[in-house]
Amino acid sequence: MERNPGGTPAVAPPAALPPVAEAVGLRKSYTQSAETVEAVRGIDLALAAGEFAALVGASGSGKTTLLNLLGCLDRPTGGVIRIMGREVQSLPEKDLTEIRRRRIGFVFQDASLIPTLTALENVGLPLAFGRGHEGARDPIEALDAVGLADKARRHPNELSGGERQRVAIARAIVHRPALLLADEPTGNLDQENGLKIFSLVRALVATGGPAALVATHNQELAALADRRLFMRDGRFIAGGGDR
């Protein structure tokens, strides 16, 4: 059962819904300086609708690779990925683009805003490509949801680090994705701003927003999530599998 386009909470409890994102025996290896690096080694994961999970691990533990695989930015070398029940690991690029455009929202460590666009235009960026964004939020509404509607016309260099990251979150939810993936969104922020970002994600998920998987190495922030997944050397060492 898919989340309705209005973004209101589904009638059935989250546990009764099929996973928004699912990984079975997921593997990813690549060659670096003539050596094969196993970045992800047989991950099993199911992320349910309405769930907020934290991915905890040190640098190089495989968090980013896992997020890239789940977000259809990269292809696995083994295993299965399902997004909204559809296997995606072998889909052509065109279909992966469509899934990213409609189902997935990304937040990156450095916000990755386009400096020449205003905050509002950065939020509207995912709607600038392709057609058929029925049910998408108005960019100003998405900006309002992160408390920055009054700074819509500002450029990224006129915003603080925390504000930039909130704009990036607004951009990630403007098309009402089913899955929000955030890679160390608080990595460049102080504890106070980091807390604000995690609280914001928590609030978005709680009010019928997307399922969220947020990578962090901050245990204190991770404690705010419904579930914590601990990664080391490309494997879950705790919290993996189904909920």
Add this chain to the structure above:
Amino acid sequence: MRGIPSHVRLVSADLGRRPLRTALAVLGVALSTALLLGTLGLHAGYIRSLDSTIDRMGFQVLVTAKGCPYEAASLVMRGGNVPMYIDETTFDTILSDPDVAEATRIFMQGMPGGSMNRVMVFLGVDDQFRRLKPWMTLQRGEWYTGPEAPEAILGYNAAVTLGLNLGDRLPVGPAHRDLTVRGVFDRSGTQDDGMIFLPLRFAQELFDRQGKLTGAGVRLKSLDRVDGFLKRMFELPSVQALTLTQFRSTVMEFVGTSRLLLLLSALVAAVIGGLGFLNAMTMSVAERFREFGLMKAVGASPASLFGLTLLQTGCLGLLGGLSGIAGIAAGGWAIEALVRRLVPFAPSGPLLDLQPSIVAVSFLGSVLLAVAAGFYPAARAALVSPARALRHGA
């Protein structure tokens, strides 16, 4: 919905990011466009003015004293001192030829004069002149009172340049004799506008060339008989005859060669401009790898990024093309003045003819050049791996 950036907005926002690089890329395309437009425009303008000048000579064959016929023809057409003469008795022989419909005596002399000491060209004419050039009408004043009267009729531009009007006096010739301005011709759009017309006999006397002519302009009863006429002229001692068609062909051969060289220069400039443009766009794409990765992550397809980059190059081509056209339109007079100084024979009338078709070809050429140079960077943008670009920015 407000706040969704259009592709044009994405492109325009990026163009302002590196203003100097954008300006240089536009300048490269503008120079290529200007060179192509200038070459094609000069060629078209030259041909049109040459044809107009030849048409308005009023005769088809020029008979002069032996020497270089092309030099004599170009001097007669643009106005100048022709240092070779035929006897007037020869003119009578020409006039009596059975194929001649009309003929006029030509006596041309150039000498410094006027307030700015510029070269004034004097043309001694007889009544035949008005029959061969019926479009030369008097704007004001009257025709000479007699063939030996010390009177002048000024070409339109000569009257303006010398600041003379009816009844004014003009000292000319080695003896500084005073001429009275008797009339002013209407504007004809030919080299005649810059000349000072004198009664033939008076002109011969003024320059101490009694009984001598610079040449004779001949209009035949039928152009089919031109070969026979030329053959008969060839048999006359001390004269040569040249048809203006032959003169045009020879000039066009020279112009054609020059045009080819100029077009090759334009091509080289276009290649250099295109390579510079390609380099600028490739650098721009390389600097924005992370942004392209981000755009892919938020749903841009490879085709979208390809199109976006190509749109950017097209916009730069558009700007460059318009700048090049504006540059030529604004500075065409300088190019024309330069060409007039450099080429051995420049007909009167505008030398730069910016016909709409030539402007369109040059403009389209510049846009196509930019788009062609944009293909490689556009392909690089389209093939960006989002995961790699977001992690490493490359």
